[in-house]
Amino acid sequence: MSETWTREAIEELVAGAAIFLRDHTSMPLPKPRWLTVSAASATLTPSERVKDWMTLDLETSFFPNQNRDNFGESFGLYSARYNWNVGDRTSITAGTLFDTFDDHETLWNVGLMSQRSTRGSVYMGLRNIQGGPLLSRILTASYSYVMSPKWLSTVSTAYDLGEHQNRGQSVTISRVGADFLVHFGANVDTTRNNYGFGLSIEPRFAPRTGGFGSGGYGTQLGSLLGGSGR
DSSP: OHHHHHHHHHHHHHTTSOOEETTEEEEEOOOOEEEEEOOOOTTSOHHHHEEEEEEEEEEEEEOSSHHHHSTTOSEEEEEEEEEEEOSSSEEEEEEEEEOOSTTOEEEEEEEEEEOOSSSEEEEEEEEEEEETTEEEEEEEEEEEEEEETTEEEEEEEEEETTTTEEEEEEEEEEEEOSSEEEEEEEEEETTTTEEEEEEEEEEOOSOOOSOOTTTTOOOSHHHHTTTSOO
8 A cells, every 4th residue: 555655646746748757757748629619709808718628637657676666667657637618617537557577566546626606616436445455445535615815714524435434525715815825724534533734835837727636536626727827
């Protein structure tokens, strides 16, 4: 399990650009985009009417010292992120992260995100985590609500379909700043008698489209923030 989470953390760290991390190189592949044109509107310019219909991000990593760093495989950390904007307010997201060596980890997720108003959005998805003896399929659901231009709230829950157990609930309050999002959160998992609080700071440098990433993690706050980091 520790190997699975360590490699996922590396993938998330280098996603989105070719970055050298010691002897590890991430290589994003060409990003296919399928565009569509929305209906004519008096409030939209011709360029604003052209929107992404589907996007696909593919990525892999090269390990020069494969025997030391990647169990003898020169390439690894294969990932894909897919978004299908079914409508202006509904998207289907999917992602995967896997390797090709023996007993490799495999993570995938698929979900539906819907924003029925400018103040709220809901997400429901299935996340699969497999690596060695670990096999878990977790159903997740979350709802985010814009309380004011500067504050958002998110509640989420998770249920393990394989073990038929509740995997906890969480509540997060987010402060929206010009350059950063500050998250204050609390979580509870009664099956493990686990309770916690968290504080995180997230930069708003990159676009946020609501995609949930290759490993199955993310947020639907992007749609509520106008779909961009600024």
